Amino acid sequence: MRTSQFFFTTQKEAPADAEVISQKMMLRAGYIKRTAAGIYTWMPLGLRVLRKVENIVREEMNNAGALELLMPAVQPFELWQESGRGDQYGPELLRFKDRHQRDFVIGPTHEEVITDVVRRDVKSYRQLPIHLYQIQTKFRDEIRPRFGVMRGREFLMKDGYSFHTSFDDLVREYGKMYATYTKIFSRLGLKFRAVAADTGSIGGTGSHEFHVLADSGEDDIAFCPDSDYAANVELAEAVAPGSPRPAAGKSMEKIATPGKMACADVAEFLGVDPSKVVKTIAVFSEKENGSKTFALLLLRGDHELNEIKAAKIAAIAPFRFATEGEVEAYLGCKPGYIGPVAVNPEKVLIFADRAVAAMGDFICGANEAGLHLSGVNFGRDLPEPIVADLRNVVAGDPSPDGKGKLDICRGIEVGHIFQLRQKYAAALNCNYLDETGKSQTMEMGCYGIGVSRIVGAAIEQGNDEKGIFLPPAIAPFAVCIVPMGYHKSEAVKAAADDLYGQLKTAGIDVVLDDRNERPGVMFADMELIGIPHRIVIGERGLKEGQLEYKGRLEAEATMIAQADILATIKEKLCAG
């Protein structure tokens, strides 16, 4: 490609509302243009990157034996009613009516459609297993789209669905996808980690997320540097403290803590460490059958509630935070000074985090405004609580596999694999006949990759003050030729055109900057848009038969003989 024949626009300044670095860079480099909130146009330059990512994903999926198909972006709402997700999904699901007033949705995911497709045509165990995937635009009406293409409303996703006659076979395919994903993200040149994950609203059992490691990521990942343990903090188990609860040493006392509501404030006021204080969180649960439960969740003052873990406690699922009125009704005290001591066990359930269960002589709210209790002990001052894992792990916690301590980093979720089991197959009657002629429900797996999000994630990892840098596998062009005086010097023009032709013939993705621009402009543009290899051609060097090579991340250029340049570039590209 010659820049004079291409269309790209670069900017010195990013829009003021761009938040993360990849979004700023992509806008400045002219990869994307914002069309509406969370909705972007991929400009030719950015589309080249998107397509390269897409093709790597496609190649590896095909290598793994999956078959590509393309499902509609628009889906009948009926299918969503059939699976039961129509009510569950909420406003994130963009719904609309056609001219006949029939309900449709723009697909945020395709479990329903694929299950419908498979149940129509797959009737026999002989046709299984099968793995179908597509690379398609999805739409999720996010409450707050942000971070450019990393959390847009419209995005490109690879979603694959596998169907099996047995759980064992599903597990086999799941393992194969785990390996395939590992290969894909390695080929993309990303720093990533596979982590055990919560299955979320999609349901099912067995799930891993693939995260690109970046500070701007929206997820916290707990990992053990001394083993291969890694899990989303949503899921990572906080193991019980190794040491048993110390014996009670103090008697319970009421202490005045006027105006000190938050644990940290109470601890500071009393001059103790926050880990000596118990945080009491009031929750309320109202089940479908109408039964209501008020419960207190106890956490150490320096720990945070993990709502996903709490939501898994059957007695209080589903729960929400109690209102001020409910807290007063059950405890006779406003929030801020609530605690677990002397509450009516008939009406109030008490759950303590494992770390709290190991505390003695602790401080907690007194259920009276402006007062806390100190020297509180389970078994003596209040009944033994129900113990559960309720908190987020923190850096330094022991790894659940017992092989060291956990560390925490941020990640961008770019892939997710699930063992869906029979959730959708059962709801949509996706059955087959087994060897004995008996009807059986299929086992399903589902495997997603956020293709457009990967572009953002790759740029989160690959940028500097000059702009974007991407691995050659996904850069918009692998090599750029920047001639000094293309429109002035016949020799330079001839050498540039010749080299451009050679590289193209060699099948190398090359761009020749033949614009009549000043050198500074060309250098700055080529660096901003993320071309990994640069060859500069100038009259000075040409007289010596030399060209100048510089890698995007190298500080200094090196001179290379004209005759050797093709081989040198090939070598560099092979090296990645």
Next chain:
RNA sequence: CGGCGUGUAGCGCAGCCUGGUAGCGCACUUGUCUGGGGGACAAGGGGUCGCAAGUUCGAAUCUUGUCACGCCGACCA
């Protein structure tokens, strides 16, 4: 959905308080010079000041409404 904030040229902003010809930098067009790191000079083009109503002789500016967008929170592959 709650709190806060912002809408003026493609991008970044000033002007608004105190009403009176709509500005600056970047980008764009033309020309001249320049030519190894976003160059200089000159001349240009481009704006329903988010939208609507009101106050006023006169509204980007004041008032009200409305829409959009953003940030924080809640929520979320």
